[in-house]
Amino acid sequence: MKTKSSLQKYQVYLAPLLVGLLIVATASAFLKPKVALILASGSELSQKKQALARLTQKVAALQGLDPQTLNTKTQLALKALPVEKEVPWLIRTVKAVAEETGVVLGELNVDPGELASASAKPSQAEGKSNLTVLEFDLNAEGALELLVDFLARLEAVLPLMKLTDVAFGQASEGVFQLSLGLETFVMGLPPTMAVTDQPLAIIGQEEEDAYQELVSFKPTLGEAVMPSMPVGKEDLFNL
CATH class of the missing domain: 3.30.70.60 (Ribosomal protein S6/Translation elongation factor EF1B)
Incomplete structure (x- = not known):
């Protein structure tokens, strides 16, 4: 009788607890891909910032050329x-x-x-x-x-x-x-130009x-006309 009385005492908390667990499980399943997407976006943004920094260095080096x-x-x-x-x-x-x-x-x-x-x-x-x-x-x-x-x-x-x-x-x-x-x-x-992950x-x-x-x-007199190629401050990354 004492055991049954204890179960009845805590039964009032059982339903809210199950609902809470269900909500947590549902939220976890819903938020997991969102969190993964946010982390991936942050990683991509970091890589783009690093690429931009390298390009900025290259531009500065090119601007220093005559x-x-x-x-x-x-x-x-x-x-x-x-x-x-x-x-x-x-x-x-x-x-x-x-x-x-x-x-x-x-x-x-x-x-x-x-x-x-x-x-x-x-x-x-x-x-x-x-x-x-x-x-x-x-x-x-x-x-x-x-x-x-x-x-x-x-x-x-x-x-x-x-x-x-x-x-x-x-x-x-x-x-x-x-x-x-x-x-x-x-x-x-070269097959490619302006590769950002390679040094200038x-x-x-x-x-x-x-x-x-x-x-x-x-x-010599046989000299041909040389092709015109961009130099100096031309935008080498927008060909």
Whole structure:
């Protein structure tokens, strides 16, 4: 009887307690996704703030560059390593050097493949480089000293050229034949620009030394018109 009396005493609290538990369980099930969404939004906002901070640093660094100097260096770099397979320009360059040195240019063969810049992708042989090799084969005739001068000038003109498979033969008295392989390079454009989670590439001493060396190279009569590229204070993140 005493136990039954105790149960009756607390029975008045049982119903409100069950209702309270039901309310808590319902609220928990309803609020859980809301809380998760709020936490996710906070995390996303934090990431965007960090990206904005990095972009602000990059903008400050870009604003510190001199547009005229940057444009001059960019144009020279594009003459040395074009972003397109400028086959007519390269052929005119070789012919111009031949005319300047007085040698007689014979056959000139090239297999350009696809001419679009999208095909300028690194080969396996190039490893991590984003350069594509464009190969030429040619032959020429002339006095030995003229042919040697021809080779020296090819290595000192823009675009950059690498001499391969050089062979001499004597055609007649005082006249020699030259068989030559040439490699020129196409610089593939990066697939993406202005990646916020990567640091801004800064021109260091190594790049400055390479630029100073390029200054001594000579553009020839075969020079092509370089593409116009934004520099200086242009908005690189809204292309």
